[in-house]
Amino acid sequence: MKKENLTPWLLLSPCLLIMGSTVFYPAIRTFLFSMQRYRLTESYDIRFIGLDNYRSILSSPEFWTALSNSVFVLFFVLLIAFPVSMLTGLLLNRKSPLNSVLTAAAIIPWALPPLVNGILWRFIFYPGYGLANRILLGLGLISAPFPWTENRFSALLLAALVVVWRVIPFGSILVLSSLQAIPTELYEAARVDGSSRFQEYWAISFPLLLPIFPILFLQTSMAGINVFDELLALSGDRYELSTLLVYHYRTSFRFLDLGLGSAISYLILLSSGLLGYFYIKRIGKERSR
């Protein structure tokens, strides 16, 4: 590491410029909105009301329902997406004629436009004759069509499943490129020593993948918290099913209540930020070997 003061800042400038103007400044403006009574449809009546918006949100059952729903989805997303991404990345890493096909298969869910994604899953879990029900009925596993989205928990699990499906491509590509960066000599040396493939994974691949864990966790968590399109497509705008982002969308874009909506987005920001902070505590402390 070189110690210098001017060059790094120069190198950082485009990045900081972009972030400063398109993220930090608007984020501050939004914070100001959040302390106002600002209904878009009543723009003649904008008042400063301090923390009132926050107070009313924290005391509304809607918020707490949304929060618990978000946590529920997040938990399942992490539980499933994380190991599967790792496995898939390892899978893709192997030299094999199937590689191109597998990589394309891995990336395609990522490339599907969100609207199509929502509709697709809606039809898969359509009550009555969606794909899932047709298959289960056909296999004789159930005798009557299962109403997937009626029950709160099954609907949330479905949303988690859809997020997982969407997020695994990202995770596996990340793992793949990290694995590819590991020099093959290490593997060869290990093989000469007679270790099995499993031991190889455990002793070599895994530790060298550690640096990307925080990134993986953070991105997966964000995807989990930000689930929104899919929930709306799957089951409409139901109070008991809403996650934080659906709650936000309803307040800001349907009710056009910007003051309240901005406050919600700040609360989301704070809770995600807290989560994120734990993940990133370690970064910045690495050095090259």
Place this chain on the structure above:
Amino acid sequence: MKEKWSERLFYYVFSLLFLLFSLGPILWCFLLSLTEEYELFHRGGGLLPPSLYLGNYRELLDHSQRVGQILLQGIGNSVFLSLLCIFIGIFAALPASYAFSRYEFRGRIFILRLLVLTTVIPAFATLIPLYAVFSKLGLLDKRIWAAIVYVSSFLPLITWIMMNYFSAIPDELYDAARVDGCTERQLFFRVILPLSGPILLTVSLMLFLMSWGQFQIPLILISSPEKRVLTLVLSDFMGRNDVSYGLICASGILSLLIPALLAVLFRNFLLSGLMQGSVKG
């Protein structure tokens, strides 16, 4: 290289499951796109539609039909924006990540953490003020500004990824180059950059795919019909009482062709990129 047959089996089984999981829904999407409108809601019925309906695809691939035109336009705009995004993204992230990994300076950890933390800011929180500012400055509806906003959502992530990559390059390499009398600049361009092939490729792919799926940003910031991206164009097919699901599914399938092609290219280049990037000093 010996390989136990049990490992091979495990590999193939897992691959099969994976393919089913990833492509299964897409296959279903494809089937839906071949189904006639009223069949979609019909009770009963097996897995396949009673008759293959090519009407959706005919409509979309027909240049004289409005629907086909706007889809093509949408795809073109999405490609354009994604390419812009790659360019701007790498332009900003490459020097930044190099700075983070290579230099020690005051505020380094703070800025780094701050940058990464912005991932948690939901897009919604910034869009509306952004619109107001752009509106005043006349920056609305210009694709390059939309691309910059896209990039701001991805910048922390790709900077972080690239920073990790650079940090993994052993110190000996730097020292060796210095001994040879390289300036920092020469070091960067002659040694580091060629080595970063794989990561640049990965990051480009990520940028492309992430901007491909963007919806809220173009919704708010782009208004002319001929600049609309794919994700917006699709919501056109949603009527009020009558959503053309088959058409949307068919459009979805067609729009996958480009990313699929990219995926295959990516894989090949990634592999070949590595053969050249040896980390021996």
Place this chain on the structure above:
Amino acid sequence: MKTIRRAALCLCLASSLLYACGGKTQEGSAKDAEQKKGSSAAAEEKAESESEKQGKAASEISFMIPDWGVPTEEMLKDFEEQSGVKVNVLTTGWDDIRNKISTAAAGKTAAADVFEVDWSWVGEFQKAGWIAPISLSQEDMDDMLSAKTFSVDGTLYAVPYSNDYRIAYYNKSMFDQAGISEPPKTWKEVISDAKLLKEKGICEYPVSNPMSADEKSTTTFLWLAYTLDGKVFNEDNTLNREAALDALSILDEINREGLSDPANRAVSEAFPRLRNGEAAFMVGPSSNVMAVNDPRKSKVVGQVIPILLPGKEAQAEVTTPFAEAVGISPYSKNPEGAKKFVEWYSSPEVQYQLYEEISNLPTRTSVLEKLLKDGKIQNPGAMLELAKRIESPFPNGVPIYYTRMSTEIFNTINQMANGKLSAEEAADQLVEKVNKIVKEG
């Protein structure tokens, strides 16, 4: 090798960057030629940027409308010749229009000169000052009965172009099969007829009505309560408990007796069931009159007859409108052009043409009569009669808090449909929640 490739890539991207910054030219994208329909509109469409708008203000307007309201190229050319005003059509999805208008209004600009105004938006748009008053002759107002929905305090704010009122439909062949000769006139009859159809195995879920967590359930509630009791809200806009309970009880009974597809509780596609032959009775949008006889969409061509809505003791005398209109933005830079367009768009000739070209149901009763006389609509049944009996369920116009109220309503109905509330409890919850919103204003 790699560096050359990379340099070439950079060069390509850099040039396209400069190209994009240049901004003026009509570049589509980095791929092969698309056939733009050779209209001069191609060059003119660049006029989205505000500076250009100023220059061309005298002869252009922008028109933001969903796909189902777009006039054909010939029609627009006609208009341009007549009036000298060029129209830039911005086809936008229905949901997105509201977002765009509100975001633009936050910046005090017009998202478009003329735009779609859905009936449910008129309250909030007017209060927020996002639509300008429009004046029509009394004759026009009488011809377009749905215009009443778009008036606030006696002033008209948007002109309806797409008619949508509720009609009751029944499948005559299914009823004949069950031996029922007369269509139902009251809800009691609807339920008993439906039970008969179900018992005889003719139709498993004879009634189709939305019960899911979206807007369709709210509109269902509105027309049902209004046709049962003649009102939904009291004069002070609070919810009338009796009307609410009446409507909820009927919905509840239909649901509990298994007369409506349980899928309707979770998804919003209740209306297509009629033309799929899976329902025998439905109250739905007027567009179904055409849809059920369209061989491309319907499996029951010729079997369905539109009739008056059932009521409490006898057939209902009225129906409710859920029409769509076009309004003018007060921030428009070309208000005269906008007005000319709106007048043209709602003129009898154009409404007739819109039906022929894009199957848009006209809002003028006179045009509807003409269409029927010309035999353009098959099996109209009670369609014309109902068109003359349109009444708005809101005593004081569509309220500004409509969206919030609607969300409470459909959530409560959905909870009731999922068995979490009884009809009585649902009515109590509705009254409590709606009145709270009314008080907050």
